[in-house]
Each structure stands twice: as C-alpha cells, then as structure tokens.
Amino acid sequence: xxxxxxxxxxxxxxxxxxxxxxxxxxxxxxxxxxxxxxxxxxxxxxxxxxxxxxxxxxxxxxxxxxxxxxxxxxxxxxxxxxxxxxxxxxxxxxxxxxxxxxxxxxxxxxxxxxxxxxxxxxxxxxxxxxxxxxxxxxxxxxxxxxxxxxxxxxxxxxxxxxxxxxxxxxxxxxxxxxxxxxxxxxxxxxxxxxxxxxxxxxxxxxxxxxxxxxxxxxxxxxxxxxxxxxxxxxxxxxxxxxxxxxxxxxxxxxxxxxxxxxxxxxxxxxxxxxxxxxxxxxxxxxxxxxxxxxxxxxxxxxxxxxxxxxxxxxxxxxxxxxxxxxxxxxxxxxxxxxxxxxxxxxxxxxxxxxxxxxxxxxxxxxxxxxxxxxxxxxxxxxxxxxxxxxxxxxxxxxxxxxxxxxxxxxxxxxxxxxxxxxxxxxxxxxxxxxxxxxxxxxxxxxxxxxxxxxxxxxxxxxxxxxxxxxxxxxxxxxxxxxxxxxxxxxxxxxxxxxxxxxxxxxxxxxxxxxxxxxxxxxxxxxxxxxxxxxxxxxxxxxxxxxxxxxxxxxxxxxxxxxxxxxxxxxxxxxxxxxxxxxxxxxxxxxxxxxxxxxxxxxxxxxxxxxxxxxxxxxxxxxxxxxxxxxxxxxxxxxxxxxxxxxxxxxxxxxxxxxxxxxxxxxxxxxxxxxxxxxxxxxxxxxxxxxxxxxxxxxxxxxxxxxxxxxxxxxxxxxxxxxxxxxxxxxxxxx
Numbered sequence: 001x002x003x004x005x006x007x008x009x010x011x012x013x014x015x016x017x018x019x020x021x022x023x024x025x026x027x028x029x030x031x032x033x034x035x036x037x038x039x040x041x042x043x044x045x046x047x048x049x050x051x052x053x054x055x056x057x058x059x060x061x062x063x064x065x066x067x068x069x070x071x072x073x074x075x076x077x078x079x080x081x082x083x084x085x086x087x088x089x090x091x092x093x094x095x096x097x098x099x100x101x102x103x104x105x106x107x108x109x110x111x112x113x114x115x116x117x118x119x120x121x122x123x124x125x126x127x128x129x130x131x132x133x134x135x136x137x138x139x140x141x142x143x144x145x146x147x148x149x150x151x152x153x154x155x156x157x158x159x160x161x162x163x164x165x166x167x168x169x170x171x172x173x174x175x176x177x178x179x180x181x182x183x184x185x186x187x188x189x190x191x192x193x194x195x196x197x198x199x200x201x202x203x204x205x206x207x208x209x210x211x212x213x214x215x216x217x218x219x220x221x222x223x224x225x226x227x228x229x230x231x232x233x234x235x236x237x238x239x240x241x242x243x244x245x246x247x248x249x250x251x252x253x254x255x256x257x258x259x260x261x262x263x264x265x266x267x268x269x270x271x272x273x274x275x276x277x278x279x280x281x282x283x284x285x286x287x288x289x290x291x292x293x294x295x296x297x298x299x300x301x302x303x304x305x306x307x308x309x310x311x312x313x314x315x316x317x318x319x320x321x322x323x324x325x326x327x328x329x330x331x332x333x334x335x336x337x338x339x340x341x342x343x344x345x346x347x348x349x350x351x352x353x354x355x356x357x358x359x360x361x362x363x364x365x366x367x368x369x370x371x372x373x374x375x376x377x378x379x380x381x382x383x384x385x386x387x388x389x390x391x392x393x394x395x396x397x398x399x400x401x402x403x404x405x406x407x408x409x410x411x412x413x414x415x416x417x418x419x420x421x422x423x424x425x426x427x428x429x430x431x432x433x434x435x436x437x438x439x440x441x442x443x444x445x446x447x448x449x450x451x452x453x454x455x456x457x458x459x460x461x462x463x464x465x466x467x468x469x470x471x472x473x474x475x476x477x478x479x480x481x482x483x484x485x486x487x488x489x490x491x492x493x494x495x496x497x498x499x500x501x502x503x504x505x506x507x508x509x510x511x512x513x514x515x516x517x518x519x520x521x522x523x524x525x526x527x528x529x530x531x532x533x534x535x536x537x538x539x540x541x542x543x544x545x546x547x548x549x550x551x552x553x554x555x556x557x558x559x560x561x562x563x564x565x566x567x568x569x570x571x572x573x574x575x576x577x578x579x580x581x582x583x584x585x586x587x588x589x590x591x592x593x594x595x596x597x598x599x600x601x602x603x604x605x606x607x608x609x610x611x612x613x614x615x616x617x618x619x620x621x622x623x624x625x626x627x628x629x630x631x632x633x634x635x636x637x638x639x640x641x642x643x644x645x646x647x648x649x650x651x652x653x654x655x656x657x658x659x660x661x662x663x664x665x666x667x668x669x670x671x672x673x674x675x676x677x678x679x680x681x682x683x684x685x686x687x688x689x690x691x692x693x694x695x696x697x698x699x700x701x702x703x704x705x706x707x708x709x710x711x712x713x714x715x716x717x718x719x720x721x722x723x724x725x726x727x728x729x730x731x732x733x734x
Contacts (some may be wrong), residue, residue: 029340036337040222043229047192050228053235054242061241061315066548067529071445071540077502078470079477083120083140084147087172087439088113088158089429090126090135093165097132102163109161110137116153118145122477134433141174148185151178155422169426172439173542176413176423183417183683184244191248194680195255196221198673203259206666212349215341216266220258223333227254227326234325241318248678248686249319249620254326256674257301257628260667261334264635265290267663269342273355279346283339291335293638296575297631298331303571304564304627311556313549316616374661378654381710389711392703396591402598405605407612410550411684413517413542415611418682427515435465437512440542442525444508447536451499451506455481457531458510463524465513469506471497478509516542553615561622565590568630575634576641577724584712584720585633592704593625596696604688614685621692628671628693629700632664636705640713644726649718657710668701 062069090106092098098106107126114123120140127136141150155170162168170178196217203213231250234240268289272282305327308320347354381388414424430438446454455467459482469486471479474497480487488496499506514520521543529539565586572582597618604610639660644652675697678690713720721727
C-alpha cells in the first residue's frame with residue numbers, strides 16, 4: 001500500500017486541479033473509452049468469420065522437414081487435385097450377405113450421390129467386401145467446399161436412398177474432418193457464453209455488485225474483440241496460422257487474463273478510495289500500485305508463449321504469437337480502458353457496497369485489516385510456518401507421483417472428438433469387412449527405377465494389405481502392384497498401365513491392414529521407414545502425418561519446458577531483485593504443475609476412461625499453468641516485498657497475504673472457471689487442457705499461494721530476498 005495511507009486524518013488534501021487540468025483529466029478517459037469502443041466495434045463482427053482464415057488440416061502444421069510434409073507437397077502432381085476422400089460404408093444390419101437387389105439399389109444410390117454439390121468427378125464404383133456383408137464407396141470431396149455440409153448432405157442422401165436392411169456410415173478423412181469442424185462449431189457462441197457467464201456469476205458473488213462485474217467483463221470482452229481484429233487480419237494476410245484449437249485457447253486466455261489483471265487494479269482502486277476523496281487521484285494511485293505486477297505477470301505469460309516459436313510443430317509455434325497478442329491487449333485494456341471506466345463511475349462502480357472515505361480508519365489499521373479470514377490465516381502461518389510448508393510439500397508431491405500414469409504418446413484420430421461420432425462408428429464397421437486402412441493409404445514417394453523394389457518391401461510387411469501405383473491411363477487412376485509387377489486391367493493380353501512419373505518419382509499407395517489412426521498402423525509406418533532407410537523413399541499420408549506430428553510434439557515438449565522455466569526465472573529475479581525468492585517460486589510452481597498433471601492422469605485413466613493424450617497436452621498445460629500460475633505468486637510477492645521494506649519480511653508476509661488474499665482468490669476462481677469452460681467444446685485435447693489448467697490454477701490459488709509460499713517465506717525470513725539489500729536490512733526481525 002502507498003506511503004500516504006499512514007497519513008493522519010487532518011493531513012491537507014491536494015489542491016483542486018486547475019480548469020485546464022480538470023478538462024484534460026475528463027477528456028483523456030473519454031477518448032480512451034471511445035477508442036476501445038471503436039476497436040471492439042471493428043473486431044466484434046469477426047467472431048463469426050474466424051473459420052474464413054483458419055484451418056484444422058493437421059498436415060498444415062507439420063514442420064517443413066517432415067517426410068509427410070514433403071509427400072503432401074507433391075501429391076497433387078500425381079492425384080490431380082486437393083480433394084478430401086470420404087469413405088461410405090454400406091453394411092447389412094443383420095449380419096447376412098447383401099442380396100442382389102440390395103447391391104443394385106446401392107449402385108443406384110452411389111451413382112446418384114455423385115451429382116451432389118461439392119462432390120468430385122472421380123468417385124469409385126461400389127466395392128463389395130469378401131464376406132459379402134458390406135460395400136464401400138470412395139467419394140472425393142472438393143477441398144474448397146464446406147466439408148461438414150457436404151458430408152452431412154452425402155450421408156443424408158445415401159441413407160434416404162439405401163435399401164431396407166442396410167446401414168450407411170460416412171467415414172474416412174472427410175468424415176473425421178467434418179466431425180472436428182462440428183466439434184469446433186461452438187467456439188464462437190457457446191464457449192464465449194459459458195466463459196462470460198461463469199465470470200459474471202463469480203464476480204457478482206464476490207463483490208455483491210452488478211455494475212462492477214459488468215465493468216470488468218466489458219474490459220475483458222473489449223480486449224478480446226480488439227485482439228481478434230488484429231489477429232484476424234494477420235491470419236488473412238498469411239502472417240499467422242489459425243486453427244479451431246488456437247481460437248478456443250485465445251478466447252479463454254484473453255478473458256481470463258484480462259479479468260485477473262482487472263481485479264488487481266479494482267482492488268487497489270478500492271483501497272485508494274478509502275484515503276483519497278478525488279477519484280482521479282485514486283485511479284492514478286491504483287495504476288501506480290498495480291502497473292508493475294500486471295506488467296510482470298503479463299510479461300511472463302507473453303515470454304512463455306513466445307518460447308513456443310522455437311517449436312517444430314506449427315500448431316505450437318503459431319499459438320505463441322497469437323496468444324501473446326491476446327495477452328498484450330488484455331494488459332492494455334486493464335491499464336487503460338478499466339481505469340477510464342473506473343474514473344467515469346467512481347465509487348458508484350462498487351454500489352451498493354461503495355467504499356467510504358475513511359483515512360482515520362486506514363491510519364488506525366496501518367493499511368491492513370485487523371480481522372477476517374485472511375488475517376487469521378496469515379497469523380496461523382506466522383505461528384507454524386515450518387510444519388505448514390513441509391506438510392503441504394509432501395501432499396503435493398504425493399499427488400505429483402501420479403504423473404507416471406499419464407499416457408501422453410498420442411491418440412487415434414477417431415478419438416479426437418468426445419461423444420458420438422459417425423466417422424468413428426463408420427471406421428469400426430469398415431474394419432470389420434475391409435482392410436482397416438482402406439481409403440487412407442500410406443503414400444510412398446520413390447524413384448521411378450526403384451518402384452518394384454520398394455513395392456516388394458511394402459508387400460513383405462504384415463501390416464500392408466495391398467500396394468497400388470498412380471497410373472493416369474488406368475480407369476481407376478491407380479494400378480495394382482504385385483511381386484510380378486504392375487497388373488493389367490481387362491482380359492488376358494491387355495497391356496499393363498504405365499505408372500505416372502513426375503520429376504523422376506512415382507507414388508505408391510499402400511493400403512494398411514489396420515485402421516489408419518491405430519497404434520498398429522503407426523508401428524507399420526515406423527517399420528517401413530526403417531526398412532527403407534538409406535533410400536530416397538518418403539512416406540506420407542494420414543498415418544505418417546500422425547507419426548510425424550507426435551515426434552515433433554515430443555521434441556517441442558522437451559525443448560520448450562526447460563526454456564520457459566529459465567526465462568520466467570530471469571523475469572522474477574529482475575522483478576523481485578532477488579535470486580533465492582524466484583528460485584523458490586519456480587520450484588513451488590513446478591511442484592504444483594506436477595501435482596495437477598498427476599491427478600489429471602489418474603482422473604483421465606480411471607475416471608473418464610480417456611484413450612490417452614496428445615504429447616502436446618503436457619506442454620500446453622505447462623506453459624499455461626507455469627506462466628499463469630506464477631501470476632498469483634507475483635501478485636503476492638510484489639506486495640510482500642513492498643510491505644517488507646517498511647515492516648520487515650515476516651510482518652510483510654502477514655500483511656501481503658492479508659491484503660491480497662481476497663483479490664487473488666477471486667482471480668484464481670475466475671481463471672479456473674474460464675479454462676473449465678473449454679470443456680464444453682467436445683474435442684478431447686481441449687477437454688484435457690481444461691481440466692489440467694483449471695485444477696492447477698485452483699491448486700496454485702488455495703494451496704501454493706495461500707499456504708506453501710507464505711510459510712516458506714516466513715520460515716526463511718529476510719534471507720529470502722538474498723542477495724538484495726532487503727536481505728540485509730536491520731528491521732528488528734530475528
């Protein structure tokens with residue numbers, strides 16, 4: 001708290017501002033409010049247009065050095081277009097063979113479906129299974145079309161035309177793309193609504209006011225609108241890559257961070273109103289008292305996010321600048337728009353619990369409440385610091401032991417969507433009657449003169465069912481390759497098709513025996529790459545893309561986590577002018593993250609029954625929890641340091657915890673609630689991030705910041721500020 005809080009009640013009030021200065025003080029907040037309104041007005045309409053500048057294509061985010069990326073870049077030379085294949089499976093619903101009438105009706109339905117808008121010209125004929133109980137149909141969907149709408153119309157049309165006794169499923173890459181798009185469809189609406197509603201309810205309960213929560217929410221929402229305006233145009237210009245995943249995290253991060261920063265300033269403004277009659281003076285004092293912790297907190301988040309730029313995986317590296325831009329506007333809104341709004345409303349912002357001008361009471365309290373839950377907690381910690389931090393550390397360590405149960409090695413594409421999935425059901429039916437990898441082959445790019453040698457290597461693998469080669473003069477666009485070479489179509493004596501050659505390369509298509517997103521298929525791809533090592537062969541396709549994505553994600557995790565820790569440690573050292581305190585803060589935050597991850601692993605495995613986790617889940621959880629979780633330690637320890645300079649460290653801890661306890665707890669609840677809102681989007685990755693971050697933030701708020709850090713600081717005493725001058729100050733403490 002500022003020095004003037006200790007001034008006696010009869011201290012002279014500052015002279016009234018001169019007319020020119022008074023007009024300036026009124027004009028500046030008005031200009032700021034108008035500018036933010038204009039920015040929000042420009043960014044608001046873009047909420048429904050983010051899909052115009054975003055992509056959920058996994059290959060888009062692979063590093064350029066990945067084999068799957070290299071194959072994807074030349075696929076068009078062989079396949080002719082960028083269509084997305086859909087696989088339609090017609091199956092008998094009673095387990096019997098399809099009759100001739102049913103097969104004829106399926107042929108008619110398949111032929112009619114090719115006339116639908118968005119369907120390409122290269123649909124395959126209906127292909128019966130060996131057991132006679134199912135038929136599959138390959139349907140190319142134009143990449144420029146609305147895949148979700150085309151898949152939905154295709155499935156609806158075929159189900160209407162299918163004969164009785166036949167079930168229809170649309171699966172394959174197009175089916176899973178449609179599922180993902182449908183899962184992300186609620187980001188613009190339901191996600192924002194749930195997040196804002198959760199924040200509003202918490203703020204109303206905490207402040208028992210309606211106006212103040214609306215002021216804080218307006219600050220957060222305006223920050224998001226302006227950030228979205230900037231990010232949308234950068235994505236439209238090709239400077240940034242956006243995905244539904246990045247979009248959801250951006251929304252939650254900006255709302256949560258802007259609200260946290262706003263609550264810190266709101267609490268400081270309330271303190272200042274008790275010792276200053278003039279609202280302008282109170283606003284300025286609140287900004288001065290909040291500027292450093294807000295800047296430091298936002299800075300740690302921004303720097304942590306920008307460390308993601310070093311990631312190989314573009315879904316990670318592009319999240320960094322997108323989210324960092326969001327945090328920049330969250331800070332700007334909290335330090336400019338919010339003070340302007342608070343100046344405009346003054347004490348009325350807190351109605352009906354408006355703070356009174358009571359400098360005598362503040363002087364008597366010496367700037368700190370003499371009673372209340374946080375005062376009692378602080379007194380308890382001061383009496384028993386060592387048992388508290390030891391017991392707390394042991395409990396957190398026990399929770400962290402569960403991290404060994406975390407299965408973060410990747411998940412099948414079919415499990416990306418939580419809940420019902422037609423594509424997942426269709427893939428299961430497909431695997432019952434056809435080779436599991438049908439419709440999603442592994443593409444092998446090889447030199448023309450090594451075609452047969454490579455085909456023989458592929459056919460020797462148990463995980464490969466068949467091999468084909470692109471052939472322009474073949475009716476189907478491909479020709480089967482066996483140990484005897486490329487096979488002819490038609491009666492005996494028909495010449496074999498010629499393989500399509502581009503820059504001396506040919507493209508083999510290996511149909512895998514297992515589902516393209518299965519662990520068995522991934523092992524087949526890994527084995528093939530080992531067998532073909534030393535040749536010029538490159539393997540791409542759905543399975544290879546997943547393998548390369550997981551490998552890049554693991555690399556990113558091992559690189560980024562230590563880097564983020566080092567960077568945040570440096571920032572804390574500069575902020576607290578100490579070495580020991582930042583090291584302890586980092587260690588407590590890492591312990592908290594380990595506990596959150598350990599508990600999450602147990603809940604995922606034994607509570608929700610999740611099939612595993614993406615390798616990026618620990619990385620994202622770490623970046624958000626460490627960068628955001630350290631905020632509460634920053635809010636606490638900057639205040640403790642401020643109080644320690646006047647009262648000594650142990651008294652400073654008591655005062656700092658007492659003064660900041662309420663506001664930091666409110667901020668933690670808000671951030672946990674906003675991240676928990678991510679779980680309304682039925683995408684497994686986001687649901688898992690929602691749990692880890694929300695639970696971790698609550699741990700940081702109620703355990704680490706409320707018990708562990710204050711107890712450690714109290715037990716260590718002024719030595720915690722080593723080697724700064726504060727660690728050597730003679731202030732009467734033992």
